[in-house]
Amino acid sequence: MRGRVRGPAIAAGMLLVALLVVPAAADPRVRARIPTYDVVLTLRADGVLHVRETITYDFADGGRGIVRRVRYRDGDRVYEIRDVRASSSTGAPSRVRTTRLGHHLRIGVGTGGPEVRGRQAYVIEYDVLRAFTPRAGFDELGWDAIGTEGDVPIEHAAVRVEGPVRLRHVTCRAGATDAPGASVGCARDRDGRYAIDFTQSGLAAGEGMRVRVRLPDRAVAVPPPAYAPPHWAGTWAGTAMLVLAIAALALVGRRPPRGPRPRPVPRRRPSAGTGLLAAGGALILVDVADDVLAGGPWAFSLGDASLAGLALLSAGAGILFAHGVGEP
Template sequence: MRRWIFIFLLLLFAFAAPALAQQKIYEISNYDVELVMRPDGSYRVTETITFDFQQGTFTFATRNIPLDKIDRITDVQVQSDDVALRDVSVEVRGNEELIRWTYPERTGPTTFTITYTVYGALFEADGKNLIDWDAIGTGWSVPIYDVDVRVTVPAAFNLTAADIHIEPRDEGRLTETSGGYVASFSYPRLSPHTAYRVIVSFPRQLPGQTRSRATPAGGRSGRRIAPTGEQVAGGVIAALLGLIPGLIAFFRWRGPQLRLTAMDRPDVSLPRAAVLLNGTSAAGQRAFAAVVFDLAARGHLTLRRVKHKTWIFSQKRVEVDFHEDPGDLSPFERELIDELRDYETLEEFGLRASSFRSETLKEIYNDLVEEGYLENHMTRSIGLIAATVP
């Protein structure tokens, strides 16, 4: 009995080790966005992003593009001259287009180029067309350096420089080229979760959306384009009117980010159960140790404590022998066993397989939300308060 308890404690330590031993750290050292408007009103967007992978190894990246202010995105491509891409996937999740690409383990600066076509993003207001674009969204959790944005208005519109207005004016300039007028913007550093929004307006050439966002003021980032005095006063009044119901909603829904809303006998594997009962995918990390322990108890694995010598010391590690019956394994258990085969010890799996565990739990988390077993109440409550601020 003591032997099994000791092994279980070793498992728990192994899965906690990544947070102690190695943290993934990166920044974005350069972010260039090129938006070329076509005569039909669509945009061809090219994003060139340089990730500076400073600590740890990285094997995938994602780019989420909101769809709430556009009709659709097509012709998505991801390329890199620094690393061979293994897989590129594009899917719609909720109200976002999720672009995800994988590559071999990578450290140091790495540049990726994402290109895509956008339809239905042109606005119109007061006899003008507006290219109103969040060149960089708020989803990045790291600093972004050396931001450059270029917006091209086609020469086919026969406009003059006096016809075109750009915002933010102090960070942009307008030049004429053979392909049309180009508005260029630059900014040295964006803090995490800070958007960079640009607006280029000109006399109406095409029909466009008439949503309120077309008004050239008050960027979504809260810092990019300064609001007028009337907007500030209106925002204060709106905040006062909305503060009480927003706070009520916040305290009513506070607690875990996700709450269990239904459970009619879902497919409850141990990881799904951990996410359901704990309310977050991060809490499900401990489920991997439980699954390995369960597989050993069912006879699919044998866990052995073996002495490993390192320099003048010797430490005990847990090695795994595999003798599973494929007919008695769930798809998740098969994937876990296949992943375990790549490592000599459970400690090594705990240190180096964080991407596998995180991706697996994220998929479980998203599936449970889509299936209606979980609901994001915290996002709703924060959204009610945030909605009072213009």
């Protein structure tokens, strides 16, 4: 009896190992690693944050470049990222391709080039505008020097903060910085009059380093922060209009079924319903275009114009349904 059970148990165990271990080993991102990740944050007197990232990437089974995701929108707060450029001291392809995806700027370096193997070094530079927040008596910067969007572990990371004045209030947290209580203080390596260094070892995938700096008031030029409209920007009037339209459509949908007709009469499409559908679609398109053309596809906010358009679409659909359009 024991022998009969042992065979199936061993087979089941081997199958479980194959399902869990083999796919992980086949994924090149599991074996890939970042030996060193060095970041220099330069706080310029004109209020611009200049970022220089030097990333050493060890491709396990080969790959086509690296991808860095930089958050340009945090809630309704919007940062302007410009002048993105990259290079490689090891000769790897370093052509830059940027795409706004979600609330992040996706920076692809060498992703469209030939495959590379082994250890490669990349340098990414960019400027961040409107990164400082004016406070009472000081100006504050909070920045993810190493974001938490990476899926490759980092063996050793270093962040250097350089300022135009003496840096007195600078802190750094490492780990899952986007989750409260899941981060720890970074190791403070060297302190200088105008520069402070932080280091951290053993960052797992999804862990990063976030720096917070307080500068004396007017130490740097700080333009007003930029805010995008919230994704839901409708007022009570627009919301009420949409709710009433949906309620009316629901009442129409509950009409009693009509008895069978011996000879169905084809019905013409009511012009009022068609007109409401067209007007509703036009309102939504205008509202979408107004936001998207100015700030990209993820800047769209659902305002009163879109709510009114949805209400007109609901009313038009209700009229068409009430007149039995499409019934045999």
